Amino acid sequence: AxxxxxxxIHITVSEGASLELRCNYSYGATPYLFWYVQSxxxxxQLLLKYFSGDTLVQGIKGFEAEFKRSQSSFNLRKPSxxxxxxxxxxxxxVRRLNSGYSTLTFGKGTMLLVSP
Amino acid sequence: DAMVIQxxxxxxxxxxxxxxxxxSQTLNHNVMYWYxxxxxxxxxxxxxxxxxxxxxxxDTPDNFQSRRPNTSFCFLDIRSPGLGDxxxxxxxxxxxxxxxxxxxxQYFGPGTRLTVT
Numbered sequence: 001a002x003x004x005x006x007x008x009i010h011i012t013v014s015e016g017a018s019l020e021l022r023c024n025y026s027y028g029a030t031p032y033l034f035w036y037v038q039s040x041x042x043x044x045q046l047l048l049k050y051f052s053g054d055t056l057v058q059g060i061k062g063f064e065a066e067f068k069r070s071q072s073s074f075n076l077r078k079p080s081x082x083x084x085x086x087x088x089x090x091x092x093x094v095r096r097l098n099s100g101y102s103t104l105t106f107g108k109g110t111m112l113l114v115s116p
Numbered sequence: 117d118a119m120v121i122q123x124x125x126x127x128x129x130x131x132x133x134x135x136x137x138x139x140s141q142t143l144n145h146n147v148m149y150w151y152x153x154x155x156x157x158x159x160x161x162x163x164x165x166x167x168x169x170x171x172x173x174x175d176t177p178d179n180f181q182s183r184r185p186n187t188s189f190c191f192l193d194i195r196s197p198g199l200g201d202x203x204x205x206x207x208x209x210x211x212x213x214x215x216x217x218x219x220x221x222q223y224f225g226p227g228t229r230l231t232v233t
Contacts, residue, residue: 041226042227103149107158
């Protein structure tokens with residue numbers, strides 16, 4: 001079954017420093033992968049997605065992610081973190097249903113804390 | 117702007133007192149989802165509608181029901197809330213066709229925070 005693992009529950013980064021959040025997927029074929037961000041008390045906002053093609057995808061708010069099939073990873077990166085980036089980040093993979101439709105399976109999330 | 121709206125944003129109910137959460141969308145998407153998200157956990161899919169077809173996740177308790185009277189609206193009914201049902205409830209939508217290429221992208225509402233006293 002398709003699943004994603006986010007090995008880091010919390011990460012603290014200094015403002016202005018670079019960021020990398022890890023995501024590993026489990027799926028036999030090429031997965032459809034997403035990164036969402038959730039600010040406290042808010043819904044989820046899509047940062048970026050990967051379906052096929054260029055393995056480096058650009059998203060909103062200066063984020064990017066790289067799909068690496070050899071490592072079964074889809075890590076999220078940002079070169080310089082801003083205090084407003086403090087939030088919870090979820091990696092997700094499309095899960096196909098028997099009906100032919102699909103849904104998303106989310107990882108457990110990584111909470112990003114930004115220190116001054 | 118097209119969006120997903122959830123009302124209310126905060127709901128307090130008493131133990132065992134039925135409660136209904138609502139979701140509306142202006143995106144004209146054919147699929148609507150309800151997720152439960154407990155503190156510091158991933159969103160957990162409760163059920164979803166593909167048009168009028170209702171799909172229940174196997175582990176969703178019978179205490180949770182849903183209605184979708186039309187394309188734009190979807191309701192989550194909790195018949196007898198327990199303390200363990202306190203959570204953020206997220207509504208999401210997507211446009212999809214079976215066995216066809218779709219965006220798979222889900223658009224989320226801001227959520228309803230449910231407190232059970």
